[in-house]
Amino acid sequence: MSKVVLITGGSSGIGRAVCTYLTDKGYTVYGTSRNPEKLPSEKFHYTLERLDVTDPGQVQDLVGRIKEKEGRIDVLINNAGVGITGPVEETPREEIEKAFDTNFYGPLNLINAVLPVMREQKSGLIINITSIAGYMGLPYRGIYSATKGALSLVSESLQMEVHEFNIDICNIAPGDFNTDIANRRYHAPMPASSPYSQNYEQVLDIVNKQVAEAGEPLKIAKTVEKIIRSKNRKIHYKVGAFMEKFSVVLKKILPDKVFKKLLLNHYKL
Numbered sequence: 001m002s003k004v005v006l007i008t009g010g011s012s013g014i015g016r017a018v019c020t021y022l023t024d025k026g027y028t029v030y031g032t033s034r035n036p037e038k039l040p041s042e043k044f045h046y047t048l049e050r051l052d053v054t055d056p057g058q059v060q061d062l063v064g065r066i067k068e069k070e071g072r073i074d075v076l077i078n079n080a081g082v083g084i085t086g087p088v089e090e091t092p093r094e095e096i097e098k099a100f101d102t103n104f105y106g107p108l109n110l111i112n113a114v115l116p117v118m119r120e121q122k123s124g125l126i127i128n129i130t131s132i133a134g135y136m137g138l139p140y141r142g143i144y145s146a147t148k149g150a151l152s153l154v155s156e157s158l159q160m161e162v163h164e165f166n167i168d169i170c171n172i173a174p175g176d177f178n179t180d181i182a183n184r185r186y187h188a189p190m191p192a193s194s195p196y197s198q199n200y201e202q203v204l205d206i207v208n209k210q211v212a213e214a215g216e217p218l219k220i221a222k223t224v225e226k227i228i229r230s231k232n233r234k235i236h237y238k239v240g241a242f243m244e245k246f247s248v249v250l251k252k253i254l255p256d257k258v259f260k261k262l263l264l265n266h267y268k269l
């Protein structure tokens with residue numbers, strides 16, 4: 001019997017790579033998009049359901065329909081997410097809330113909807129796509145780091161709460177991957193009069209270059225499949241270039257001041 005997988009944000013980038021890979025491997029895949037009707041159907045050989053993760057009603061409805069049709073949901077992958085950059089001081093409050101709505105409250109909406117289904121079937125796996133940026137506060141990406149760090153921490157708590165129901169929680173923290181994220185992300189407006197404008201622009205150039213030169217998201221799709229098949233899962237997986245993964249180790253072992261210096265050097269600040 002093929003496993004039933006629900007993946008949020010299946011229209012682009014990492015989500016699309018995961019949907020395609022798992023479909024090719026024989027899984028029953030439900031991807032999602034806020035506007036599936038606007039996508040060329042010939043380019044997607046898996047189901048794309050309409051879903052805005054920030055709408056708890058839509059989430060409940062979709063989970064209910066999949067449960068009715070398939071009888072179960074084996075894996076939830078919380079992938080849908082948005083980028084946001086800007087100096088913390090100059091990022092508008094409503095944009096901060098929007099980022100948290102999609103990257104933090106959205107996954108919680110999905111988790112709350114699938115847990116009763118997984119409890120009933122006495123098994124389940126939830127994979128959250130977080131970020132290496134969630135392990136450290138990065139300059140001009142503080143809000144993004146906070147949304148991903150928050151999701152990563154909640155997952156640690158949740159794994160202990162659902163352990164007795166035979167439900168597993170994993171975080172995959174990607175480094176940079178070449179997707180549409182940079183084109184779609186929110187950028188705080190930067191008037192020339194801002195005390196941050198020069199540094200922000202410089203950091204943004206570095207960040208955009210990193211995404212443009214990064215690897216393909218197939219690597220994440222392969223990790224997802226490996227985790228689904230694994231009988232001995234970890235809570236945290238990091239996928240990316242060596243230095244991206246190693247930065248998490250450095251943050252743990254280096255004195256804070258030295259780690260800060262490394263980041264300042266990296267971003268030429």
Ligand SMILES: NC(=O)c1ccc[n+]([C@@H]2O[C@H](COP(=O)([O-])OP(=O)(O)OC[C@H]3O[C@@H](n4cnc5c(N)ncnc54)[C@H](OP(=O)(O)O)[C@@H]3O)[C@@H](O)[C@H]2O)c1
Binds near residue numbers: 053129
């Ligand atoms: N690319 C990277 O370098 C990188 C690094 C670390 C972490 N990540 C994380 O990986 C995940 C996927 O990012 P990506 O790089 O593949 O970006 P992407 O190409 O921009 O794809 C984002 C996906 O999220 C969906 N989405 C956005 N807002 C949504 C909402 N409110 N409700 C439902 N779906 C929504 C989009 O679907 P529609 O627009 O069709 O609705 C799209 O499928 C995100 O969580 C991101 O933070 C990416």
